[in-house]
Amino acid sequence: MLTIGFVGAGTVGTALALSLPSEKYKVLAVYSRTPSSAQRLAQLVPDCQYCQTAQKVADAAELVFITTPDDVISKIASEIDWHKGQGVLHCSGAYSIDILEPARQCYANVGSIHPLQTFASINEAVKNLPGSTFALEADEPLLSRLKELASALNGRYVELKPGNKVLYHTAAVFVSNYLVTLIKLALDLWQDFGVSANEATKSLLPLLKGTVNNIENIGLPNCLTGPIARGDLGTIDKHLNALKAINSPSFTTYQELGLQTISIALAKGKIDDDRAEELKTLLKGQDTK
Ligand SMILES: NC(=O)c1ccc[n+]([C@@H]2O[C@H](COP(=O)([O-])OP(=O)(O)OC[C@H]3O[C@@H](n4cnc5c(N)ncnc54)[C@H](OP(=O)(O)O)[C@@H]3O)[C@@H](O)[C@H]2O)c1
Known part of the structure; x- marks a missing residue:
């Protein structure tokens, strides 16, 4: 004992x-x-x-x-x-x-x-x-x-090892603390179309749990779904414009996370290098024409 x-x-x-x-x-x-x-x-x-x-x-x-x-x-x-x-x-x-x-x-x-x-x-x-x-x-x-x-x-x-600890802890912050921040950003958008934070949380939780299940059971990169995985430029353009229209503070976060998501979509194999470049250009706010 x-x-x-x-x-x-x-x-x-x-x-x-x-x-x-x-x-x-x-x-x-x-x-x-x-x-x-x-x-x-x-x-x-x-x-x-x-x-x-x-x-x-x-x-x-x-x-x-x-x-x-x-x-x-x-x-x-x-x-x-x-x-x-x-x-x-x-x-x-x-x-x-x-x-x-x-x-x-x-x-x-x-x-x-x-x-x-x-x-x-x-x-x-x-x-x-x-x-x-x-x-x-x-x-x-x-x-x-x-x-x-x-x-x-x-x-x-x-x-x-001692030298690894800070990066190890930084990774934990991404997975736990910044997930909370992402939920907060999502709740703020629901507030914008008039749904209470409580109701929005209830509605978003099954999506969150489904995503966690897919990470556990399917793993990266195949658990990635959504417009970047599909290469849907038009949908992403709509998101960016909608965030800009309400002057949302999450605009740059959406851009940055989108850019980080492209490599996962490429690894999944649903988009090719050309579509990845187009996505990058769109998310960086550059002219696509
Ligand atoms: N929270 C997490 O999610 C988490 C996860 C993993 C590891 N950790 C680590 O676990 C450790 C504790 O974190 P925690 O979240 O438990 O913090 P916490 O809830 O704030 O508890 C810390 C406790 O230490 C007491 N305390 C403060 N100064 C003191 C002193 N000089 N002498 C004696 N007691 C003192 C506090 O004050 P009172 O006596 O006034 O109550 C409190 O009870 C940290 O090293 C943290 O990094 C935290």
């Missing part, structure tokens, strides 16, 4: 604490900047104690997760007297384990485990976590422990 502590009782810390299987992991200590955050986590996990300092968590647990905002991880790591051989983790997707250098200097084993999942609320995160990928960075023996931990959370893992 591995003893676990958390410094930072926010969404990720609490969702992980609730998801770790109790037969293998004993979450026994938690500290957070605001006592009520730590107390909430402590109440949700049987036999978990709320601590008044981060040091008490480090003194109690074999493996400590620092699940605070990225900007304070390094400072917290430097303020604690870590124990030799103890495991110290962060969950940031963009930072390498270098920010845990102060813990390494105390001869702790440092690592990072980034859940490639969106933690918008504790309840939803607990539901979404099984099946997620965890990006791991650590040396042995901690690396093996992290692989076991990912499996215990019913997840899979990838090992990342």
Whole structure:
């Protein structure tokens, strides 16, 4: 049984604490900047104690997760007297384990485990976590422990080198955060023809889910449908004109995403190089004649 502590009782810390299987992991200590955050986590996990300092968590647990905002991880790591051989983790997707250098200097084993999942609320995160990928960075023996931990959370893992982390996290931003932005842009257009955001969301969700199903079951590039996949210049021209007519702030996003979509359509084989050039010219706003 591995003893676990958390410094930072926010969404990720609490969702992980609730998801770790109790037969293998004993979450026994938690500290957070605001006592009520730590107390909430402590109440949700049987036999978990709320601590008044981060040091008490480090003194109690074999493996400590620092699940605070990225900007304070390094400072917290430097303020604690870590124990030799103890495991110290962060969950940031963009930072390498270098920010845990102060813990390494105390001869702790440092690592990072980034859940490639969106933690918008504790309840939803607990539901979404099984099946997620965890990006791991650590040396042995901690690396093996992290692989076991990912499996215990019913997840899979990838090992990342420090130099790869920022691009890895940028990719996650595209898939998760900017998908939210795309939905927002679509909802704004529905507002323009008088449908509430709530109704528009309900209407667009089956399309979104169908697209995700096609990505999963058909894969790129064949999952791409729509006017660029078909090479329908006239339809795209109509879209551009309609966005221009309402002075939509999504005009340039439509252009840029359209340009990025042409290579997928080419790979699918439904358009040829000539049609791809025509699409590029149209989307760049150049004269097609
Ligand atoms: N959100 C996601 O989708 C997601 C996904 C993957 C990884 N991550 C990573 O997970 C980590 C935590 O993110 P999160 O979304 O859980 O953030 P969060 O919900 O904001 O939680 C952070 C927690 O840390 C506490 N805290 C702040 N400063 C502190 C300090 N100096 N000492 C102790 N506790 C402090 C916060 O304050 P209070 O005690 O005042 O409540 C809060 O409870 C980050 O490294 C993030 O990059 C996030």
